[in-house]
Amino acid sequence: xxxxxxxxxxxxxxxxxxxxxxxxxxxxxxxxxxxxxxxxxxxxxxxxxxxxxxxxxxxxxxxxxxxxxxxxxxxxxxxxxxxxxxxxxxxxxxxxxxxxxxxxxxxxxxxxxxxxxxxxxxxxxxxxxxxxxxxxxxxxxxxxxxxxxxxxxxxxxxxxxxxxxxxxxxxxxxxxxxxxxxxxxxxxxxxxxxxxxxxxxxxxxxxxxxxxxxxxxxxxxxxxxxxxx
Numbered sequence: 001x002x003x004x005x006x007x008x009x010x011x012x013x014x015x016x017x018x019x020x021x022x023x024x025x026x027x028x029x030x031x032x033x034x035x036x037x038x039x040x041x042x043x044x045x046x047x048x049x050x051x052x053x054x055x056x057x058x059x060x061x062x063x064x065x066x067x068x069x070x071x072x073x074x075x076x077x078x079x080x081x082x083x084x085x086x087x088x089x090x091x092x093x094x095x096x097x098x099x100x101x102x103x104x105x106x107x108x109x110x111x112x113x114x115x116x117x118x119x120x121x122x123x124x125x126x127x128x129x130x131x132x133x134x135x136x137x138x139x140x141x142x143x144x145x146x147x148x149x150x151x152x153x154x155x156x157x158x159x160x161x162x163x164x165x166x167x168x169x170x171x172x173x174x175x176x177x178x179x180x181x182x183x184x185x186x187x188x189x190x191x192x193x194x195x196x197x198x199x200x201x202x203x204x205x206x207x208x209x210x211x212x213x214x215x216x217x218x219x220x221x222x223x224x225x226x227x228x229x
Contacts, residue, residue: 001085065171096200106159106190110152150177
């Protein structure tokens with residue numbers, strides 16, 4: 001994610017939110033493309049950026065969920081918001097993602113939309129992706145949450161800790177943050193809500209080829225058989 005990380009962290013550091021109320025924890029999962037050095041350079045110049053580095057020989061193929069877990073354990077806040085390195089967002093993103101959290105809320109499902117262009121793959125991805133997001137939001141609104149995106153997800157650290165062992169056990173084979181949402185829904189009394197405010201929406205770039213798009217969808221679908229629901 002070397003070519004993406006600067007834009008993402010810049011969006012986070014430019015959030016219109018009290019600087020003493022949030023921290024940025026990049027979880028670097030054994031990357032060898034210069035991402036670690038870039039994150040360290042950014043952190044040296046901004047004390048809000050507190051990276052977690054997992055070396056390639058420490059990974060033990062535990063994957064993304066384990067890396068995120070290490071970031072969560074380092075976090076001081078009561079609310080965690082996760083995103084990905086290839087995501088960018090508006091300056092009021094944090095404010096809107098935490099706005100709907102009350103004493104009963106355990107998790108907020110945000111929306112990530114693909115960048116649209118006239119390129120056939122981008123156009124298909126934008127339409128297909130938007131359809132998935134709308135269905136996910138609609139199901140969550142009727143208390144039947146089934147899917148979400150880890151690139152735009154807010155949750156209480158307490159809610160996470162209640163299901164942490166189960167989530168990490170699922171992640172030994174493959175990683176998917178939908179498991180966190182599903183386990184909170186199955187095993188706790190926390191409520192799950194959606195946030196659809198335009199300024200809460202995160203953005204990402206679509207795959208450029210049909211092959212890349214099919215590979216992405218195949219990767220997403222491959223974890224379905226491991227779901228609890």
